[in-house]
Amino acid sequence: MERANIETIIRNQSPPRVVKKFFSSSEVAELNELNEKLPITLHNKAQKAIKKRWLQGYNEKLDKIFVTRLKNEIGDFKFDMLKSEEGKDFFGLIQQCYLPLPTHTDTGFDLNDTIYKQTLIPLTPYGQTVIFKNRFYGVATFFTIDEKVLLEDSPNNTLNGRNRRSSAHIKPGETKKFDSEIHKKYLVHENIENLKGLEVEFIFDWSPGDMLIFDRSHLHAASSNINNFKTGIATFYKK
Numbered sequence: 477m478e479r480a481n482i483e484t485i486i487r488n489q490s491p492p493r494v495v496k497k498f499f500s501s502s503e504v505a506e507l508n509e510l511n512e513k514l515p516i517t518l519h520n521k522a523q524k525a526i527k528k529r530w531l532q533g534y535n536e537k538l539d540k541i542f543v544t545r546l547k548n549e550i551g552d553f554k555f556d557m558l559k560s561e562e563g564k565d566f567f568g569l570i571q572q573c574y575l576p577l578p579t580h581t582d583t584g585f586d587l588n589d590t591i592y593k594q595t596l597i598p599l600t601p602y603g604q605t606v607i608f609k610n611r612f613y614g615v616a617t618f619f620t621i622d623e624k625v626l627l628e629d630s631p632n633n634t635l636n637g638r639n640r641r642s643s644a645h646i647k648p649g650e651t652k653k654f655d656s657e658i659h660k661k662y663l664v665h666e667n668i669e670n671l672k673g674l675e676v677e678f679i680f681d682w683s684p685g686d687m688l689i690f691d692r693s694h695l696h697a698a699s700s701n702i703n704n705f706k707t708g709i710a711t712f713y714k715k
């Protein structure tokens with residue numbers, strides 16, 4: 477099956493950009509308090525990540541600020557997050573990560589969805605997110621040449637909201653080596669062979685309260701620079 481509405485998706489594409497101080501430092505402090513109060517959704521021991529849902533109603537002022545400012549930045553959108561039990565959208569996944577995420581896309585699980593932008597708001601300083609020029613329009617996927625990891629792939633995975641595993645990011649016979657300086661500086665957790673044919677579009681330096689906005693079709697990865705852990709709010713949108 478192929479992605480529906482691909483023309484619309486491509487028409488809505490734009491370069492990654494950063495909104496400095498989307499949240500002020502006092503608002504970031506409130507977001508951290510909110511994060512403390514929220515229940516843990518998922519403790520992924522393999523990825524060493526703690527995930528929480530930003531549920532509406534814990535801090536109505538922040539809820540309102542987020543949606544209003546977001547509309548200003550990306551125009552009309554729908555949240556592409558699971559809904560809460562009462563059927564309300566939640567505003568993001570607050571992830572506390574101890575290990576850098578490898579190369580992947582957050583392209584969702586339904587090929588009928590018109591994927592749009594995604595945003596990332598760091599709550600901790602230090603570290604980067606690396607966005608590659610390369611794009612992918614299939615469902616959410618981790619990209620790897622590691623045979624062991626590829627064996628974990630199954631089309632049924634996505635039924636449970638789980639990312640696919642694929643090596644489709646590297647074209648057959650690809651010979652273009654990845655930039656070794658960038659690899660050393662930002663991506664030592666990735667086998668450089670797994671980055672063959674990839675080029676960097678943008679490197680986002682984490683600063684609390686800033687917002688990174690980018691198209692959901694971009695392959696991206698966390699940088700290997702983590703100071704114990706990093707916490708950020710990831711949110712996904714569709715049209």
Ligand SMILES: [Fe+2]
Pocket residue numbers: 580581582696
């Ligand atoms: Fe991601």
